[in-house]
Amino acid sequence: MNNIQMVDLKGQYQKIKNEIDSALLKAVEGAAFINGPEVKQFAENLKQFNKVQSAVTCANGTDALQIAMMALGFKPGDEVIVPAFTYIATVEVIALLGLIPLFIDVRADTFELDHAQLEKTITDKTVGIVTVHLFGQCSNMDAIIAIAQKYKLAVIEDTAQAMGAEYIFRNGAKAFAGTIGNIGTTSFFPSKNLGCFGDGGALLTQDIELGEKAHMIANHGQRKKYHHESIGVNSRLDTVQAAILNVKIKYLNEYSAARQEVAQKYDEGLAEIEELILPVKASYSTHVYNQYTCRVINDNRDSLKTYLQDKGIPTMIYYPVPVHLQKAYQNYGYKEGDFPVAESLCKEVISFPIHTEMKAEMQDHIIESIISFFN
The missing domain is CATH 3.40.640.10 (Type I PLP-dependent aspartate aminotransferase-like (Major domain))
Known part of the structure; x- marks a missing residue:
């Protein structure tokens, strides 16, 4: 597609x-x-x-x-x-x-x-x-x-x-x-x-x-x-x-509702994949899904990205390097291991397409492709 x-x-x-x-x-x-x-x-x-x-x-x-x-x-x-x-x-x-x-x-x-x-x-x-x-x-x-x-x-x-x-x-x-x-x-x-x-x-x-x-x-x-x-x-x-x-x-409220609808479909379609941790919705906030960002465990994130890319499905990694390990910020004295959660997220996160104009057939293809990777 x-x-x-x-x-x-x-x-x-x-x-x-x-x-x-x-x-x-x-x-x-x-x-x-x-x-x-x-x-x-x-x-x-x-x-x-x-x-x-x-x-x-x-x-x-x-x-x-x-x-x-x-x-x-x-x-x-x-x-x-x-x-x-x-x-x-x-x-x-x-x-x-x-x-x-x-x-x-x-x-x-x-x-x-x-x-x-x-x-x-x-x-x-x-x-x-x-x-x-x-x-x-x-x-x-x-x-x-x-x-x-x-x-x-x-x-x-x-x-x-x-x-x-x-x-x-x-x-x-x-x-x-x-x-x-x-x-x-x-x-x-x-x-x-x-x-x-x-x-x-x-x-x-x-x-x-x-x-x-x-x-x-x-x-x-x-x-x-x-x-x-x-x-x-x-x-x-x-x-x-x-x-x-x-x-x-x-149209901002309408846009937010459209993104939430796409996110809900992802939530339902990807719920059974044990290696994929879906976005957690906090009890104290609504979520407007500027990104639909998941975590891929067992070091499969980059392989998933390549697999989807070959099927014509773009993904993004926000963010591949934590700020404290960026070259420009080394003079502040931080080192690898100082912030283990941030460092692990950078190796696990992947964002799937989400926007206000998402067509059902496109999202179905994305979901089916993600499922097929893990199967």
Whole structure:
């Protein structure tokens, strides 16, 4: 079977083509390509969707993380706790700002930061925790917030893969991913659940003053043109991307439901394979499945990947090397064996195609092929 993709962006576009084309034409005809009205409208739409006090748009998710740390006042030499199993951007900005990453292991079931290890990781130089809502569901925010408050630490939620996921507090209340800690960051990279046609990012916070500071930093540190109150950066979501996102945010819940339906079919179709550990759904979060990531035990992951590739089925490995073992981060003194769960996950994880346009026959072929490998 041909044309199976990890993400079908073309198919998604075709469904809303008229709306997208109209929004793009309006943005181009308006010619306000930087900070046009569409950008302000999207910030408002993002704020309303996530029920936050402040939403600040920027150029990409990596910038969002950097701006968040700058807005929180982190200084060179400060320590920031970050999971060893994540995309490099989460750690990259820590290094760029002269901060010190304190790596922490993750849970083998949900892939999230292991909050049980937090207290022993904290030192008197620690100022913050970056928790990553990996693959589409929230970390255990009740536990993380409790420890952060105890030690007076800031919490940044990296929500690039979990936009639209809901966290369920112990008391039954709910909140969207990225709206619970001091500040949340996200990416609108095309493959994200809410993706544009290029790069884009945003920050979310319930703290209006912190949001204003983030907005100022993203705009060269200025509130008023040519009057710079702080060191800033140049990080903007352009008008054309905002126009696209204003259309697509209306469909985000529908997109999440479509991904959940695909995930459910995988769950049912692959349930009997003992060597394949399916994604665990946390009791405290919905899952929006930016990725459908399984673990393959008994050293069969790479063989499975090759087998599926030969059948025209793409897969991805997020991530093949834990951050603390990446060459660029060797100077922080970590070594192999320091974070055994993260290291084992890098040898076991595999992500299967999941997207909003998945056809039943395509998914049937994927499931049948996976089963045939293990048989």
